[in-house]
Amino acid sequence: MAVVQAVPIDQARGRLPAAVHVIKPGMLTTIQDGGRWGFQARGVPVAGPMDPVSHRLANALVGNVREAAALEITLLGPELEFEDERLIAVAGAEFVMTLDGRAVPSNAPFIVSAGSRMRFGERRLGARAYLAISGGIAVPAVLGSQSTHLVSAMGGVEGRALAAGDRLPLGDPRRVEGMPLAPQAAPVALPDRHARIRVLPGPQRDHFTDDALEVLQSALYTIGQNSDRMGFRLEGPRLVHSRGADIISDATPLGVLQVPASGQPILLMADRQTTGGYPKVATVIAADIAVAGQLAPADTITFAVCTPAEAMTALIAQERTLMAVEARRP
């Protein structure tokens, strides 16, 4: 096994920043920060983490800023080798994980030493884990963000998922003071292949028959196989348009349920296009985006219409949990 030596620090001449080496990439591992906001008017998708709550928790656990670039790990995890000593943490989907053969916990920071190897094994619950490293991943920003958008090949490592042999440069860690945090309760209740997801009606509720929201809540929707970071193609009760299946194209927010002529809704997720021409019957509340992001093809969803007040209460509760961890940063 090739042991990678940390490059000696030479402040006067500058130095190559320390890095993480990708030994095995996993099924779909991408670099995500808080997302590429501010350019949707130019057609640039936001991207960012599918489960933003677990992404933020992982960063909080290692003392990073909230939106630092971290790894989003999908279904099958990677194998990584660290060049220097770092504090790292994994939140979100639950995997069996080992560091140089020893089990390491989720939702808790731990130290990796120079040359150590982290392996992801069996996945137990949820679809996407977030691995944050103190100092963050220092790939160049494109339009202000390091988030990978696969379709437009932007951000991350050359706009693509990680590949074996990639070397991910790391930023300088913030000064770490005090003891690392004890394991945290996960703020996202990981779904066991099924989730109840709350929506608010609209923006084009009035383009559907009167019973559309009842139909939406009447039975399970299954996430189709051709679903990805752009959206989940759902199979379930058919929604019926009242004014045709075309609208003058407009903006497509995160979590919106757009309904093409087939009547089968598509839940738009992190990598969605900025605009679309299908009516949108309802929108997932911000607090439930994270749990949606923990679902995978063949998993099922029950939708529940809620009130704006309930949506806000749920979001505030989630924020409190995250802020409590951020306040106790190591």
Place this chain on the structure above:
Amino acid sequence: MSDYRVVAAGDSAIVVEFEERIDPVVNARTIAFADAVQAANLAGVRDVVPTYRSTAIYFDPLRTDSVALMACVEREAIRPVAPLAAGAAPVRIPICYGGELGPDLEAVAAFAKTGEDEVVRLHASATYRVFMLGFVPGFAYLGIVDDRIAMARRSTPRVRVPSGSVGIAGVQTGIYPAETPGGWQLIGRTPLKPFDPSRANPFLMKAGDAVQFYPIDRREYDAWL
């Protein structure tokens, strides 16, 4: 009595809708409104996205003063918009029409019951408006294409459309900024990049811009690259 409406899109976005039609005047109002909301620089607002006839405002509900946001919306949505002026100089974009760079030019000529030269003349003689951007980074929806050459999109989209390809889809025309699948009728290609993140200004066009095309021959096209 207002002639716009505000629709919630979940708890983190609102959509301000103007008249339900594709019309340069409605679009100009939509863009002016978006610019004004952007300029107000309200805390918590993350993105302002004008489209054909509505503007979406994305915000962080925990960090946005909703009363201030609604006051801004109500103030700016009713502000009269100056009539469409000649405005800034149009963005001028060279196109090499037809041949292998524009494989559908022949079909559009057949649709128009005219020659390829006449299709080129009609396409390149209009001044288009950028109604909005979407689909992929830097893709501008341009209109309005002369009815005579406004051929519907292909029944089977191409799996790969080369970047720079110029297409027609009904009364819309546009340039593919990247290699993507696409169903528009391809009549030519430009050597310019509508989107290039390495440029100081990554985008060739923004919503509201005027755009004109002009023909170049294959040698000029090749020399440009």
